[in-house]
Amino acid sequence: MNNDDKAFMQHAIKLARRAEQEGEVPVGAVIVKDGEIIAEGWNRPIASHDPTAHAEIQALRAAANHMGNYRLPDTTLYVTLEPCLMCIGAMTHARVARLVYAAADPRAGAIHSCYTIPDDRKLNHHIEIESGILAEECSKLLRDFFRTRR
Numbered sequence: 001m002n003n004d005d006k007a008f009m010q011h012a013i014k015l016a017r018r019a020e021q022e023g024e025v026p027v028g029a030v031i032v033k034d035g036e037i038i039a040e041g042w043n044r045p046i047a048s049h050d051p052t053a054h055a056e057i058q059a060l061r062a063a064a065n066h067m068g069n070y071r072l073p074d075t076t077l078y079v080t081l082e083p084c085l086m087c088i089g090a091m092t093h094a095r096v097a098r099l100v101y102a103a104a105d106p107r108a109g110a111i112h113s114c115y116t117i118p119d120d121r122k123l124n125h126h127i128e129i130e131s132g133i134l135a136e137e138c139s140k141l142l143r144d145f146f147r148t149r150r
Contacts, residue, residue, distance in 0.1 A: 015029065083105075084109070099130070
């Protein structure tokens, strides 16, 4: 972990807290290019009535709009929770170069937990993966959120 990774993940955590304030599962994401945040997103499926409105998808849409291209080469996506199948699929199609995620998702994670999609050599694009950046803080945020829901 470098200091930039930590700083960008801290920004994603702020977005996760925003999702929580809006009654959503607290997940936040940012996309960085050349050391600058170009897009951000937080979970919004409940409010938007959109099952695809995960934090990563929100950030990918904003980054594509910012860059004027559906391809996002040389970008890094930071997210507080291990991405699901849908989100890693979208990142692969967008040609995101690097993914940094915090907490593992043992129920739906498609990077290392339930599936290992980035390891599939049949894919024509491969994303560099780093995990565990501020994992405990993100895990606690999620545990606390679900504890209050029960």
